[in-house]
Amino acid sequence: MTEQSQLKKIKWGIIGLGGIANKFANDLLTIQDAELYAVASRTQEKADEFAEKYGASKAYASYEDLANDPDIDAVYIATPHALHKENALMCLENGIAVLGEKPFAMNAQDVDIMIAKAKEKNVLLMEALWTYFLPHYQYALTALKNKTFGHILKIESDFGFKRPYNTNERLFNKDVGGGSLLDIGIYPIFVSLSTLGMPNHIDANATFFENGTDASCDMTFDYNNLVKAYLKSSLKEILPTEAIFYCEKGTIKINREFHCPSTVTLISDGREETIDFGYDNHIFGYKYETIHFNKLLQEGKKESDIMTFDFSRNLIKLLDDVREIIGLNY
Numbered sequence: 001m002t003e004q005s006q007l008k009k010i011k012w013g014i015i016g017l018g019g020i021a022n023k024f025a026n027d028l029l030t031i032q033d034a035e036l037y038a039v040a041s042r043t044q045e046k047a048d049e050f051a052e053k054y055g056a057s058k059a060y061a062s063y064e065d066l067a068n069d070p071d072i073d074a075v076y077i078a079t080p081h082a083l084h085k086e087n088a089l090m091c092l093e094n095g096i097a098v099l100g101e102k103p104f105a106m107n108a109q110d111v112d113i114m115i116a117k118a119k120e121k122n123v124l125l126m127e128a129l130w131t132y133f134l135p136h137y138q139y140a141l142t143a144l145k146n147k148t149f150g151h152i153l154k155i156e157s158d159f160g161f162k163r164p165y166n167t168n169e170r171l172f173n174k175d176v177g178g179g180s181l182l183d184i185g186i187y188p189i190f191v192s193l194s195t196l197g198m199p200n201h202i203d204a205n206a207t208f209f210e211n212g213t214d215a216s217c218d219m220t221f222d223y224n225n226l227v228k229a230y231l232k233s234s235l236k237e238i239l240p241t242e243a244i245f246y247c248e249k250g251t252i253k254i255n256r257e258f259h260c261p262s263t264v265t266l267i268s269d270g271r272e273e274t275i276d277f278g279y280d281n282h283i284f285g286y287k288y289e290t291i292h293f294n295k296l297l298q299e300g301k302k303e304s305d306i307m308t309f310d311f312s313r314n315l316i317k318l319l320d321d322v323r324e325i326i327g328l329n330y
């Protein structure tokens with residue numbers, strides 16, 4: 001028996017069976033000490049279909065039924081943003097550990113409520129910001145922390161694609177938290193927060209669709225007037241979707257698409273080296289956050305040491321701050 005197979009097998013549930021739930025389930029199947037035990041949809045037919053596709057034992061036609069299953073260890077919340085808080089609270093209330101999709105909730109106040117509930121119930125809670133756990137991102141973080149090329153002078157990071165405006169889609173539906181900032185702008189903000197911390201000053205401006213969701217958002221994070229992070233999200237334009245760190249003696253570039261399994265290029269003294277992390281083509285990259293979460297559960301931990309509560313609080317606070325500047329209300 002390997003060390004991994006001696007560990008308690010974590011019984012997972014998934015709530016909300018859309019696009020990301022499929023990718024998460026695909027990767028979950030590759031993890032030895034995890035089992036996709038139950039799935040929940042708003043309709044029985046969809047739950048049955050999903051359960052059959054990924055081999056889940058239970059298929060629930062309501063999220064509440066899944067949260068009431070006493071055999072579930074952990075739930076992955078994959079519903080639209082506006083439902084994250086209520087779905088998380090329902091699971092935490094029943095003592096089920098929660099891995100909740102980004103953005104963790106709609107605002108900082110709601111994230112605080114979720115964290116307070118997790119603490120009250122003594123249950124593990126973590127935001128599923130998968131990029132933090134990807135080996136290439138961790139590599140770039142370490143290189144920056146070790147000051148391989150000295151201090152960061154400037155960051156450029158963006159995330160953009162072109163999608164026809166359609167309010168039937170979650171991405172554009174204001175009722176469930178649609179718009180570019182909360183959906184994809186969170187990633188460039190994450191890049192800045194995870195490397196430079198909280199900025200001293202933020203400038204931002206946005207363009208909007210007719211229903212008031214933001215189509216694009218340009219942000220500048222100012223760190224002591226010396227270092228700036230230029231960040232952007234867009235649903236109406238294809239952007240490089242890179243994260244570039246200009247440092248004193250060289251540049252560290254996380255290549256397209258930086259938030260997914262990718263490569264890192266180191267540029268210094270006219271030389272370039274691109275590092276390939278040997279990602280498995282059969283997975284999307286969600287297994288890294290899940291393996292971390294499983295380990296926390298197996299060790300009885302209630303908070304991640306990577307995606308900490310403070311980090312999630314700061315991330316949602318930055319989204320709140322940008323929203324206030326651009327006048328985006330939900």
Ligand SMILES: NC(=O)c1ccc[n+]([C@@H]2O[C@H](COP(=O)([O-])OP(=O)(O)OC[C@H]3O[C@@H](n4cnc5c(N)ncnc54)[C@H](OP(=O)(O)O)[C@@H]3O)[C@@H](O)[C@H]2O)c1
Pocket residue numbers: 016017018019020021040041042043046078079080081083101102103128130170176182183
């Ligand atoms: N980490 C990542 O890489 C990543 C990527 C994409 C999305 N996400 C996050 O994951 C969440 C879901 O995104 P997605 O792209 O998977 O969305 P999606 O394809 O629209 O799926 C969302 C699912 O939520 C459920 N749902 C419940 N109430 C709904 C409502 N009023 N409108 C629409 N769906 C509703 C539906 O499942 P049932 O019909 O089964 O109930 C739906 O299939 C978002 O918060 C997003 O930010 C993360």
